[in-house]
Amino acid sequence: MKRQHDSLIVRTMSRMLIPLAQLFACYVLFFGQYGPGGGFVAGVIWTTSLILTFLVFGLKSPQGRLVERMLHGDGAGLIIFVGVGGLCLIGGGEFLNYQHLEIPGLEAAERRYVGIVLTQIGVAADVAVTGISIVVSLAFHDTQREYHV
Amino acid sequence: MTYAINIALLLLLIVTAASATFLVKELMSSVFILGSYSFFLALVWAWLGAVDVAFVEAVIGAGLATVLFLVTLFDTAPKDSRLRRPPPPLAGVLGLPLLGVLLLFAANDLPSLGDPSSPPNVHISPYYLQQSYADTLTPNVVTSVLMDYRGFDTLIETVVIFTAGIACALLLKETKS
Known part of the structure; x- marks a missing residue:
């Protein structure tokens, strides 16, 4: 777990399956208006794909470092969510009333679509960073820490 | 016909997985069986029409929670993850089935699934x-x-x-x- 996994099969399969899981997470995120899914589910699927990344490739590998760097985004999702609500306030409506997002050239339905997708991206980012941060601090707490959560 | 078989099979799988989680001697096996239990529960959610909940149950219950348990177990000594269970107390052996019968009796009064009223x-x-x-x-x-x-x-x-x-x-x- 701290180093790269020994088995070639595991590494090759992970290289193929991790992008597939992330693609599915994006599908669930952007299709949440029309089918089952949404921000929370997408964030959780994204988290598991990232956790698989550093379970297989280790925290020291380039992929692991990339995942580790995502921990700096803690709270960014929340800012996106609240920010969209604030933009609705600026547009003259209530907090989180997406109809009042001031985006020129968009119908009411499209404004609501943009608002809901943006807030769901916020939820997904928040959930994903939280999941990774818990696993990283649980799994790598006994080694010398060079990362900052 | 197939409907009844589905329910019976799901119930059997869930009860088997849940009891195996408690009866197995080693914590590592217990964690994996708990993951499979979450998968069966996800099937139940999907069957009830709650696909969102099924997604979350499958990913968190079977994926994330299993990883968290495993990561915790890796840090423990082997002697900590092998269990010696004391015999269950008499109150539990007699009381829990009684409680189960009571709950089944009370479940009669629950509205049936999809009842519009x-x-x-x-x-x-x-x-x-x-x-x-x-x-x-x-x-x-x-x-x-x-x-x-x-x-x-x-x-x-x-x-x-x-x-x-x-x-x-x-x-x-x-x-x-």
Whole structure:
């Protein structure tokens, strides 16, 4: 777990399956208006794909470092969510009333679509960073820490 | 016919997985069986029509929770993960089946699945089902309830998740000596 996994099969399969899981997470995120899914589910699927990344490739590998760097985004999702609500306030409506997002050239339905997708991206980012941060601090707490959560 | 077989099979799988989780001698095997139990529960959610919940159950219950348990077990000595169970107390052996029978008896009074006149289905659900497209212009009712009618609720839930992550990171962070 701290180093790269020994088995070639595991590494090759992970290289193929991790992008597939992330693609599915994006599908669930952007299709949440029309089918089952949404921000929370997408964030959780994204988290598991990232956790698989550093379970297989280790925290020291380039992929692991990339995942580790995502921990700096803690709270960014929340800012996106609240920010969209604030933009609705600026547009003259209530907090989180997406109809009042001031985006020129968009119908009411499209404004609501943009608002809901943006807030769901916020939820997904928040959930994903939280999941990774818990696993990283649980799994790598006994080694010398060079990362900052 | 197949309907009854499905229910019986699911029930059998869930009860087997749940009891095996408790009866198995080693914690490592227990963790994996708990993961499979979550998968069977996800099947139940999907069968009830709650596909969102099924997603989350499969990913969190079977994936994330298993990884968290395993990561914790890797840090323990082998002697800690092998269990010696004392015999169960008599009160539990006699009392729990009695409680189960009592619950089954009480379950008779629950409204049947999909009953249109049950209390949760007459309170506010009809309004959401009929008016949500006109109000929110979003085709999926679940999404419109979560992100639009109850946007504040979702916002505070996100704050709770954020706080939980921060608290875990602070608790598990090694103090510099």
